[in-house]
Amino acid sequence: MLVWWTTVYYELIKYSRMRSVLILLIGLPLLLILLLGSAFDTEIKPAKVALYVADHGEMRESIDQLWNDDAIKPYVKVLDAGSEKEVQDWVREGIADFGVHIPVNFSKQLSAGETAAWFTYSGRYGEKNLAAEAVVNGYLGNANMRMAALRTLGPAAFEASDDDRSTTQATESPILTHNLGYGDNQGFGKTSALQYYSAAYLIMFLLYGGMSAAIALLNQRESGTLQRLYAVPSSFKANVFGIIAGAMLLAALQAVIIVAFTTYVYGVDWGGHLGWIALICLFTIAAGAGFAIIVSSFVRSKKTLQSLFTIIVFSMTFVSGGMVTGIDRIIGGVGKFTINYWANESLREIMSNTGLSGVSYHVGILGLIALALTIIAVLRMPKVVKYHA
């Protein structure tokens, strides 16, 4: 046990000094999750609306009710401005996504039966403008309809505005806020894009983490340190399994960092059940290490292993849908023959909170794959660690 632990300890020291490996195993997946997750995420974030209400007339109460209504909070966040100029400045500088100025005579105009209008300022982002305009138009449409009924008049007039500002007025078709919602999630199933890619890339990089075990063994075989380990009176098996355990611990650390970072920084909901997630990661790492050791028993050099295993993991990630969603519609059920498929499905079941029966089924299959690969790897191990075997 002491020999095993000594080897594990020094393996971890070695990894901690390989900055490029750490960046590749931890930094790269986080970057890919962010890039792909954000690119495909269709969730509309609340538009920041700079609001200046100059009107203190009889409509003021209903205006305040509108902007403080809980129903609009998912779509707009109000920033109170001190003047019309401040509204314009905030929109121009990007502090706000959209600007609204309610003129001082708004209530008065409505009471007099005249056409009333709010001044709005569109920002840079189309979807944010759309969300804010929907709130504004919804209110004004209702208000104008009420006035029209009172006055029993014909169509309201439409007034053009100055060059640099548009007006929104009562005759436009009202767009109700409840029409705004989440769009098609482009094949991510019950998970968001961020959740989908977090799972896919966690698994892909855990498989690469598992490969570190085989690379460490081949490295030591090529450098001659494995030969030296043979010559020491301690258990050679303990040394070899210490080297493998060191790489697996690094992969486990990689999993903890990716899950924690994506949870707290990207806001990814992993669905709780940390025990199950840990088990999935453990099986994936074991399967990855086992698979890499099997591959390395057929190759002579570390470089060949790296190239071959990279192609294999990349292909498995692709056919399991980790890169392009809905790939199964094109290639059928090929993805089910990959480690990634069962690991990804397990994680996505947990993320979408669909119950643990589906999770246990997928994890069970994953565990069996890991066990089979581990047994084969142990049998093939002499080919990896003994140069002349």
Place this chain on the structure above:
Amino acid sequence: MSLVAFREVVKKYDTVLTVNHLTFTIGEGEIFGLLGPNGAGKSTTIHMLSGLLDPSGGDILVDGFSIRKQPVEVKKRIGLVPQELAIYETLTARENVTFFAKLYGLKGSLLRERVDEALQFVGLLERAKDKPSTFSGGMKRRLNIACAIMHRPKLIIMDEPTVGIDPQSRNHILESVKALNKMGSTVIYTSHYMEEVESICTRIGILDQGKLIAVGTKDELKRQLGQQEKLIFEIDRHLESAIIEMEEHPSVQQLDVRDQGLTLEVSVKESPSILQDLLFILQKHDIHLRTLTRVEPNLESLFLQMTGRTLRDE
């Protein structure tokens, strides 16, 4: 008393016999040079002795313990300096030695003391906190040695420890080998460099095609093979009758004439008066001597004579 005994050791790969019934002993306190061209079975022999390979037949005893039956006891007594730089580039020099020391079961203050001692011995104590990636080739070779001696082994196996290093580091390593030997360790030393083996080894074994074709001290080997001394005369004129007279001398084995008869290369058997006799013949024929060179037989020529190949043959 012998420390190492090879007894009919055989190693086979499929049908190829790499080591062929090797039987010899190495005495305690010796520096034993193992010579052989590539493919002679040198590395396989060392790998079997260090436990990396199992012999297909026979046995190796180290300090009375069998490598087959008591490998742990054998390994405790061995320090292996592999041909490759078997060190970790990302660990410091001290961490490298400490790691291997722990695997030999050293701990606590004894561990620290032995690690310092090994680093001091190879001249790397002041660079103990540096990583090998900042070292020269020679320093890495020295660290390679430090990782094998910290447990004070009875037998140190050095497999080509001076490959690819500068003369200064080579001298340092050769001096270290002598010092380790003086401190009580028996050394098995393999090298392609004949002059190294000649200068430090007390006994030499020559391997070829898996067989030990000769073993003994340098002088014993020369005697065993009747190795000839060579005398090279550069003279002022060529005279056929003088050459015929020289060739007829009973101790002259062979006489080659070069440079239009002005250089005579004479291979001679050991004889106390041969030089005097040949000089007398030249003088008698009024031939003046310009230079005389005496070439003693060396291991390179010995090896060539025995195997028909040089040590660096592929």
